Amino acid sequence: MVIAASPDYLAQHGTPHQLEDIDNHSCIVGYRRGQPLSWRVHVGGEPKRISPPGTHQISDGDSIVEAALAGLGLCQMPMSLVRPHLATGRFAPCSMTFHASSSTCMLSGRRWRICDQKYGTSLIPSWSLVSKAD
Known part of the structure; x- marks a missing residue:
């Protein structure tokens, strides 16, 4: 996930x-079932x-x-x-002291973690992740 806006904005x-x-x-912001969706960020390494x-x-x-464009x-x-x-x-990422978090999604019935890096995304099967945070 990335927080971004147009350069003009x-x-x-x-x-x-x-x-x-x-x-x-x-x-x-997105909304679902009449409710606005929250944004996920990491502040000091904490979600x-x-x-x-x-x-x-x-x-x-x-x-x-x-x-936004x-x-x-x-x-x-x-x-x-x-x-x-x-x-x-046409978009500029917002460089802040916090960053948007990675997401988890369903892909072909399996959980995958999307790891966003500066301008790239890699898919890693969730069963291969070894982390106390997961």
Whole structure:
């Protein structure tokens, strides 16, 4: 997962550098069953969920990306959806003292951990992970 925005939005509103800075930004959040979705971040190596201001609540991931590209605010989306826009400069990642967390998803009936690195994603079968955090 990555928190990103259009360069135009960041030029007008500034780049959030601290977690608390997000409260002063327009955020485009997903929602499910009428409830806004939280964002997952790591602060000091610890996972944390935050509830950003839901300036815009959209239920479709592609539409969230399009809204952010149009300059409506920050979004947190999987790297797979924002990578092409980061590569072309239409999106800028927010460099902060915290970072978005990795995700777990179902793929062909097995759990896989998506490990996002700066601009790449690798799939690692969850049964091969050896970590006290898991």
